[in-house]
Amino acid sequence: MLDPPPPRRARSLMLQGTSSDVGKSLLVAGLARAYARRGLKVAPFKAQNMSNNAAVAADSDLAPGPDGTAPKGEIGRAQALQAQAAGLPPSIHMNPVLLKPQAMVGSQVVLRGRPLGNWPARHYHKLKPQLLPAVMDSFNRVAAEADLVLVEGAGAGTETYLRKSDIANMRFAEAADLPVVLVTDNDRGGAMAAVVGSWCLHSEAERARIAGYLVNKFRGYFSLYEPACETITATTGWPFLGVARWFEGAGRLPAEDALALERPASGAGQGLVIAVPHIARMANFDDLDPLSAEPGVDLRWVRPGEPIPAEADLVLLPGSKTTRPALDSIRANGWDIDILAHLRRGGRVLGICAGFQMLGHRVHDPEGIEGPPGETEGLGLLDIETTIGGDKRLVEIAAEDAISGTRVTGYEMHMGVTRGPGLERPWLRLDGRAEGAVSADGRVMGGYLHGLFGADGFRRHWLTAMGGRASGLDHAARVEAALDALADQLEHDLDLDALLALAR
Known part of the structure; x- marks a missing residue:
């Protein structure tokens, strides 16, 4: 039995993507830093992450060992970076379910920092609904200690074949009663079709939960792209919430997950x-x-x-x-x-x-x-x-x-x-x-x-x-500077007051 969750007090806003790798993790990190600089206590949350890039959490719900010390838990590296951006220690409750791929069709399942063993994909989808109570409990614990919770979805929220077992996108948003902002990636092309296609695949209730959409990773002149946004809004009825331009400093921040390995970048140094x-x-x-x-x-x-x-x-x-x-x-x-x-x-x-x-x-x-x-x-x-x-x-x-x-x-x-x-x-x-x-x-x-x-x-x-040949590089300061630069860019690109007003 889970302990009763503390009373919820935070406002919350969820970012879902039209696909994987649209930049949700980076947006949450930048928004967390921006709102934290405004004096809010911000916390990140992602119900389920899939990544072999993990971080040691500051807490654990594991039993203490023989020496009386409780072992630590682990969460996705992206949520640890988001916690850093918000000025908080990383907690197992910020990412209660972590999948660590071990084969083409299977992963180690980590629940609130504790490995549950290796699960083939078909078996894990049957397990997921049983994890939702723990996910909700973790979310409520995070929300009880924050002014604002920025919730990141997983992959694409429109995977209809996964909806029955979903614990990270619309089913979670419904359970937690969260407003949703849809994020699409302009850099890969097809952003307009991705948003309109998402509208087609969502149910009426899900469409009503989406408060608007924003375009991420934009390069070039927005005036040339503006007619696309007019078409999207006319088709879907969703408000256009802004365009976040390509962030050149992304390479100075830890990579989120295995997708980064598909295009690893070499260092630019010599020696x-x-x-x-x-x-x-x-x-x-x-x-x-x-x-x-x-x-x-x-x-x-x-x-x-x-x-x-x-x-x-x-x-x-x-x-x-x-x-x-x-x-x-x-x-x-x-x-x-x-x-x-x-x-x-x-x-x-x-x-x-x-x-x-x-x-x-x-x-x-x-x-x-x-x-x-x-x-x-x-x-x-x-x-x-x-x-x-x-x-x-x-x-x-x-x-x-x-x-x-x-x-x-x-x-x-x-x-x-x-x-x-x-x-x-x-x-x-x-x-x-x-x-x-x-x-x-x-x-x-x-x-x-x-x-x-x-x-x-x-x-x-x-x-x-x-x-x-070693330099005087201060790596921690480099990461902090990149988070500040990301927050500065989002302050410039987006109406953060309007986004905050959507949270409830």
Whole structure:
């Protein structure tokens, strides 16, 4: 039984999209910052998110462990960024259902920070209606502590074949009695047809719930596009709420989800060449943002079918939701051979989280947590082995590293235990605790800590040790400045007083 929710007091407004990737997450982040600067206590909410980019929440409804400390929960990275924009700590209630894809037709389901196991899509759609009470309870908890809740829909709200099991779009809007703003993406083309098509697919009651539409990611002269908006309004009866122009600073903010991986951008810097293979089910790839932002780093994504560039100074293996399939993708693309050749030329290799596990001799999954039970041979570059299983480790880290002499911040988010003689040569020593491993020749290293390159001092030390050129980049300030610039642009582009008046 759920505890009775606290009384609701916030006004709320929901943004739904005509499709996935129309920019809802970025709009909510920018609006959250803009309204927070006006003195409102703003909170984000997304009932269901699908992403392998996750963040450790500040709270949990999990039972305390033997030491009396409750383990943390996790939410989508987009909602954590929106919370940051609003000036709030991230909460499990801001994103009560998180789907972490593990296969083409299945995901790990995380409910309020707690993994519920792996669910094939057809089974999950039967489960979803049972999750709605928890989703509503979380929404009411968020609303009880805020002046304004900005609610983000999931994908497209007009997927009629999903309506019976919907917990994130119109069915949720009806349950919570939310006004809806429809967002369409002008950059991809077809925005007019997308809005009119949405009107055709919605029921009369759903049409009445939509307070208007806005056009996002606009480039060019609006005067040329204005007749399209007149046609949309004449056809649908929905008011035109404004046009948000393309935000050039989007690349300075953490990517939302796997759609960003379809068009990964390399860093614009010159100097140390870091090659990042595009492995299967890549996770928490915002680890690379601070490196990509360094002017002395040339970060290059290596797409499937491409070789790892011979001129690379470092090959970085990022996190993945499924370590063994990620190893399979490395071998299928011949990257294992490329990595050995890279090391023979004097290069270096770094693995983070699943990337660290892949560097060992074997990865065992006897319980089939990440797929069919079994084991997969690793790359054999570190003298370690990993067994997937046990409770998920979710913890934030802030500690002094005795090896680099710098302060390190980040988080751990993984299942599995790594053992082996290689751990006797740790990569980091955080307040006396060994973390990760380094090969005997010092050219292969790895560990479980995500986000550590966001610590400016550590990043500068590490880049220098890799033979690169570090800058004085303040990455946290860069993100904050991008959020402020986004809020400034939305203040200019949209009538925020009119949008706020729609909230109820």
